Amino acid sequence: MDELEMARQGARLAWSAGDFTRFAEMIGESRGRLLELLAIGPDDEVLDVGCGIGNLALEAARTGATVTGVDIAPEMVANARRAAEAAGSPVRFMEGDAEDLPVETGSVDVVMSSFGCMFAPRHAVTAGELARVLRPGGRMGVAAWTPDSDISQFIRATAPHLPPPPAVASSPLLWGDEAHVRGIFADTGLAISFATGTVTFPRMPLQEIIDIHTQQFGPLVAARALLEPQGRWQPLADEVTEFFTGKADPDGTVTFVSDYIVVLGRAPG
Numbered sequence: 001m002d003e004l005e006m007a008r009q010g011a012r013l014a015w016s017a018g019d020f021t022r023f024a025e026m027i028g029e030s031r032g033r034l035l036e037l038l039a040i041g042p043d044d045e046v047l048d049v050g051c052g053i054g055n056l057a058l059e060a061a062r063t064g065a066t067v068t069g070v071d072i073a074p075e076m077v078a079n080a081r082r083a084a085e086a087a088g089s090p091v092r093f094m095e096g097d098a099e100d101l102p103v104e105t106g107s108v109d110v111v112m113s114s115f116g117c118m119f120a121p122r123h124a125v126t127a128g129e130l131a132r133v134l135r136p137g138g139r140m141g142v143a144a145w146t147p148d149s150d151i152s153q154f155i156r157a158t159a160p161h162l163p164p165p166p167a168v169a170s171s172p173l174l175w176g177d178e179a180h181v182r183g184i185f186a187d188t189g190l191a192i193s194f195a196t197g198t199v200t201f202p203r204m205p206l207q208e209i210i211d212i213h214t215q216q217f218g219p220l221v222a223a224r225a226l227l228e229p230q231g232r233w234q235p236l237a238d239e240v241t242e243f244f245t246g247k248a249d250p251d252g253t254v255t256f257v258s259d260y261i262v263v264l265g266r267a268p269g
Contacts (some may be wrong), residue, residue, distance in 0.1 A: 002007050003166040003167065003168075004121065004166050004168065006166070007073065007121055007165060007166045007169065009099065010163055011072050011073070011119070012072055012073050012074060012221040012229050013074055013222050014072070014073075014218050014222040014223075015052075015072065015073035015075075015218050016073040016074055016075030016076060016218065016222075017075075017218040017219070017221040017222040017225070018215075018216045018217050018219075018220070018221040019216045019255060020052060020053050020076070020216075020217075020218060020232045021081075022212055022216060023216075023217065024052065024053055024055045025066075026199070026202065027114070027115065027199050027201075028055070029197075029199055029200075030114060030115075030143055030197055030199050030260060031055060031056045031114055032057070032059075033143075033195075033197045033262065034112060034116045034141050034143050034262055035056075035059060035060060035063075037141055037195055037262055037264060038078030038110055038112060038139055039139075040063050040065050040110055040262050041064065041065065042063060042064030042065060043064055043065075043109075044063075044065040044066070044109040044110050045065070045066050045107065045108045045109050045110070045135075046065045046066065046067045046068070046108060046109065046110040046111075046112065046180065047067075047068050047069075047070065047101070047103055047108045047110070047111045047112070047133060048060065048067065048068070048069040048070065048112055048113065048114075048116075049070055049098050049101065049112070049113040049116055049117045049130065049233050050064065050070070050071055050072070050098055050113050050114075050115075050116015050117045050118075050119065050120075051069030051070060051071045051076070051077075051080055051093065051116065052071060052076050052079050052080070052114075052116060053079040053083060054079070054080030054081075054083045054084060054093060055075055055083075055111065055114075056069075057069035057080070057084075057085060057091045057093070057211050058084060058087060058089050058091055060110075060112070061089050061090065061091045063126055065110075066090075066150050067091045067092075068091070068092045068093070068094070068103070068108075069091060069092070069093040069094075070093075070094055070095070070096035070098075070101060070102065070103070071093070071096070071116070072095065072096065072097050072098070073218075074095055074097075077093050077094065077095050080093040081233045083134065084174055092203050095231055097119040097120070097213065098113075098116070098120040098126045098129060098130075099120050099121075099122055099125045099129060100129065101124055101130075101132070101133055101253065103133045104133070104171075105132050105133065106132075106133070106134065106135050106136070107133055107135070108133050108134060108135065108138060108227035109134075109135055109138050109139065110138065110139050110140070110141070111130050111133055111134055111138070111139075111140050111141075112140070112141045113130075113141075113142045113143065114143045115131070115143055115144065115145065115260075116176075117142060118142070118144040118145075118172045118175035118176075121168060121170065121171045122168055122169065122170070123170045123174065123175065123180070123184045124184040124187075126184075127184040127185045127188055128187075128188055129186035130142070130188075130265070131185070131189060131190050131265070131267065134190075134265075134267040135267065135269075136267055136268065136269025137266070137267055137268075137269050138197075138266075138267040139264070139265070139266055139267075140263070140264065140265035140266075140267075141262055141263070141264055141265075142175065142262065142263040143197070143260050143261070143262050143263075144172075144175035144176045144260060144261055144262075144263065145173065145175075145258060145259075146160070146176040146177075146258075146259045146260060146261060147174075147177060147178050147259065148172045148259075149176070149258035150247065150256040150257065150258045150260075151256065151258045152173045152176065153243075154243060155172070155173065156173070157239055157242075157243045158219075158220070158239055158240065158243075159214075161223065161232075161235060161236035161239060162219065162223055162236075163226075171200055172242050175263070176260065176261055178194055178261070181194075181261075181263050185263075185265065188265075189267065189268050190265035190266060190267055190268075191265065191266045191268075192263065192264070192265050193264045193265075194261050194262065194263060194264065195261070195262040195264060196259065196261055196262070197216060197244050197259070197260050197262065198257060198258065198259050198260070198261070199256070199257075199259075199260065200255070200256075200257050201255055201256040201257070201258070202255065203253045203254070203255040204253060204254060204255075205252060205253055205254075206244060206248045206252050206253065206254055209254045210240060210241055210244050213240055213244075214237060214240055219252060220236070220240070223236060224236075224237075229237060
């Protein structure tokens with residue numbers, strides 16, 4: 001098995017672990033912003049890449065659009081299907097890799113991703129796939145955390161304790177850098193522009209935010225299962241505690257105010 005396939009398998013395990021319900025609730029305002037910018041309507045065929053547990057896809061479907069969600073993690077897809085069934089929604093969910101989307105070329109009017117495809121390792125390959133699936137005149141919207149956001153700081157703090165990415169991988173945080181994004185889309189033919197937004201996370205007690213990340217956030221849950229038998233979990237747990245303690249206010253509560261960008265694209269024609 002090559003390094004890239006090992007990374008894909010690691011991503012499937014990491015994003016299938018834990019419970020993302022709480023985290024999806026926290027970033028709800030960013031989904032509304034993304035859908036507003038894309039102006040999705042009932043005549044649109046929509047693809048949600050890195051769909052997670054399906055929140056964005058389900059919200060898009062309420063406009064009457066035909067929506068498909070794709071995610072690399074089997075458990076994410078299973079949870080999204082359960083959510084669609086519970087909501088009586090016709091959204092279709094399937095497993096798939098952002099670097100090799102299981103969708104025909106030129107088959108959708110809108111391709112979107114909410115903090116999802118930014119984690120695929122090869123950014124230019126992912127950009128090419130997002131462009132490939134769009135019909136002439138189709139629209140793209142990708143939400144990504146800015147490099148200096150609280151979320152990006154958390155990713156940088158914990159990354160040294162996690163399995164290293166493949167050599168060909170670029171940092172997911174580069175999706176929040178406009179110059180980098182223009183570079184990876186340079187050969188796609190898409191006209192690229194940007195919008196910005198901010199997510200204000202709910203304030204919560206310090207210990208609660210530590211617990212939900214170490215007990216529910218998939219990559220950390222998967223890391224614990226790997227590292228604890230080796231006696232290597234505690235340094236990562238201490239890193240998480242130190243990070244959130246540094247963000248705490250004098251009253252012992254923590255909140256994030258994290259900026260993001262939305263990468264907007266328009267296919268020619």
